[in-house]
Amino acid sequence: MENPASGSLVDIALTDVLQVLSINRKTCTLYLKKGSERGEISLLEGQIVDSRSGDRRGELAFFHLLGWERADFFISSTPNPGIEPSIS
Numbered sequence: 001m002e003n004p005a006s007g008s009l010v011d012i013a014l015t016d017v018l019q020v021l022s023i024n025r026k027t028c029t030l031y032l033k034k035g036s037e038r039g040e041i042s043l044l045e046g047q048i049v050d051s052r053s054g055d056r057r058g059e060l061a062f063f064h065l066l067g068w069e070r071a072d073f074f075i076s077s078t079p080n081p082g083i084e085p086s087i088s
Helices: 014-023 060-068
Strands: 006-008 028-034 037-042 048-054 071-077
Touching: 014 028, 014 037, 014 048, 014 071, 028 060, 037 060, 048 060
Parallel strands: none
Antiparallel strands: 006 071, 028 037, 028 071, 037 048
16 A cells, blocks of 8 residues: 555645645645655645755745656655744
8 A cells, every 4th residue: 555645746736735734734844856856845834934955945945846747755744853944
């Protein structure tokens, strides 16, 4: 059985994943992988507070990740330690 906390952006849009996490007020980190690129989006109680991709951080990283298609994702219910909000 597939882990319900992981999937592919072939099957669902990143915006849809984020909407479900937001509506459910989740505190988590969404890890993304596309080829050799990696990214992450951190949420606290459903609010996006940080995003990273390569040397990008904050809104720049977030909008970069929104453009990814055919990426794999994994949702960790444990937030990334030491989250420093970069998105308000």
